[in-house]
Amino acid sequence: MTNKNHEDSDFNLVKTIWPFYVLTGFFSMSFSGIFILIVPLSFLFWPGEPFHAFEMGLLITSMLWVTSVSGVFFGKFIDNHNFKRTYILFIVALARGFSFIMLSFANEGRGMETWWYFFFFIMIFAFFAGGNYTSVISLSNDIIPKTHRSRFFGIYSVSRHSFQLVGFVIAGYLVQIGFWRLVFSGMGLAILISGVIMVFKIKEPKRGAQHKELLDVLKKDSVKYDFQIDREMMKKTMLSKTNLVALIEGIFTSVFLGSLIIIILPYMQTEPHNFSPFATGVFLAIFGLSGGVIGQVILARFSDKVSQENHTRRLYFIIVALSYGAFAFVIMFFLPLPYLTVEQGKDIALLFSFPVIWLFGCIYLSSRAISSLYEINQPPVLQDINLPEAQGQITSWNRLLETIAFGSGPLIAGILISITGYDYQLVAILIGVIAIPGILLWVLALKYFEEDHQNISKILSERAQILNSRNSG
Numbered sequence: 001m002t003n004k005n006h007e008d009s010d011f012n013l014v015k016t017i018w019p020f021y022v023l024t025g026f027f028s029m030s031f032s033g034i035f036i037l038i039v040p041l042s043f044l045f046w047p048g049e050p051f052h053a054f055e056m057g058l059l060i061t062s063m064l065w066v067t068s069v070s071g072v073f074f075g076k077f078i079d080n081h082n083f084k085r086t087y088i089l090f091i092v093a094l095a096r097g098f099s100f101i102m103l104s105f106a107n108e109g110r111g112m113e114t115w116w117y118f119f120f121f122i123m124i125f126a127f128f129a130g131g132n133y134t135s136v137i138s139l140s141n142d143i144i145p146k147t148h149r150s151r152f153f154g155i156y157s158v159s160r161h162s163f164q165l166v167g168f169v170i171a172g173y174l175v176q177i178g179f180w181r182l183v184f185s186g187m188g189l190a191i192l193i194s195g196v197i198m199v200f201k202i203k204e205p206k207r208g209a210q211h212k213e214l215l216d217v218l219k220k221d222s223v224k225y226d227f228q229i230d231r232e233m234m235k236k237t238m239l240s241k242t243n244l245v246a247l248i249e250g251i252f253t254s255v256f257l258g259s260l261i262i263i264i265l266p267y268m269q270t271e272p273h274n275f276s277p278f279a280t281g282v283f284l285a286i287f288g289l290s291g292g293v294i295g296q297v298i299l300a301r302f303s304d305k306v307s308q309e310n311h312t313r314r315l316y317f318i319i320v321a322l323s324y325g326a327f328a329f330v331i332m333f334f335l336p337l338p339y340l341t342v343e344q345g346k347d348i349a350l351l352f353s354f355p356v357i358w359l360f361g362c363i364y365l366s367s368r369a370i371s372s373l374y375e376i377n378q379p380p381v382l383q384d385i386n387l388p389e390a391q392g393q394i395t396s397w398n399r400l401l402e403t404i405a406f407g408s409g410p411l412i413a414g415i416l417i418s419i420t421g422y423d424y425q426l427v428a429i430l431i432g433v434i435a436i437p438g439i440l441l442w443v444l445a446l447k448y449f450e451e452d453h454q455n456i457s458k459i460l461s462e463r464a465q466i467l468n469s470r471n472s473g
Helices: 003-010 013-036 038-045 053-080 085-103 112-143 146-176 180-201 231-238 241-269 277-307 313-332 355-384 388-419 424-434 436-445 449-472
Strands: none
Touching: 013 085, 013 112, 013 146, 013 180, 038 053, 038 112, 053 085, 053 112, 053 388, 085 112, 085 180, 112 146, 112 355, 112 388, 146 180, 146 277, 146 355, 231 388, 231 449, 241 277, 241 313, 241 355, 241 388, 241 424, 241 436, 241 449, 277 313, 277 355, 313 355, 313 424, 313 436, 355 388, 355 449, 388 424, 424 436
């Protein structure tokens, strides 16, 4: 075993970078807090009035759009400047924590005045949110050994989803007992504290530190990777065939993923099945969270091991993930779920006494687990085919398109449900078909990935020689 492999095997994903997971978790919890409170906030702004769907929908849509657009700004800034990325994450934490704390000082019952107050600080929160994932991707490219990439993104995803679930429970309970201000002040303070811990605990690596071509030359303290991407290099690398596949594929996959909940939840909770919201939550927690942990931890380790010598295998995992995810999603709607009254739908013991519910849950669990292969393998693939100085920008491009597409998913699903007369089986098939172009595009990428990967390797080898000549000179 080489020294490099030995160092990789000793790398501890939890001990070394645990502040990443905590900060990411609180970021995710704060986002989920806004989503879960969307109806109570409307009643807080306009007491005694019906739910203001347009105003609250505009608030959420604006938040998502500002986050995706600001990601492009942060991605370009991160790649074009040698400003420490841990400092950027710290600034992001300060701004988002501050804005959340300020939300706790809003005046109740002022209608649009209160709404505009929330809108202002949520837009600050959303703008700086664009610096989170782009910084993490750029940093992880230089901190995490390539033999640990899937496991890192798996733990990263588990942290997000676990904190998100806790956020749903805590926010819902505190609002129910009248302590909505504590939701925002508590989460804001948690973000600030985790940001401070992160900036002191995470050591900023040199750019390119995990690329084998640069490994030896960057060990010298005097050598720093300071290349910036220009128009010619952007065309040669960021607009490679595999990158273009990922950009286009992300649109189809995100529309598919954005449609799932808006179809599954009403299917389960309305006539004739009538699962109560609490029973639905228990079902999703048991099978969904279990599937996520299996996929994002166990299968992540398997992905890293299998892909260690041949990174192209990650593409096969992505193809399997999308194919099985679409197939399982459609199959779930053809299972004979029990017909329940509203009262029966509240009885969790009765619900789980039906064997078909366990079958439904097992399919959902396996779908979550195998579909996780997409989430834990796509980022390492993009890291492999892009230069260290392009990690933020390529990520922000993808996130911009994916966010727009993901936000379109519920709208498309809602339209299909309406025009088909609530024929969920037909809608499930139509939504499943949307995933097919993404699958085919990744099959096409199998032809290009190795060539694009070798192109990056060649450029980095040339740059290693340049850095050596600078140092020797």
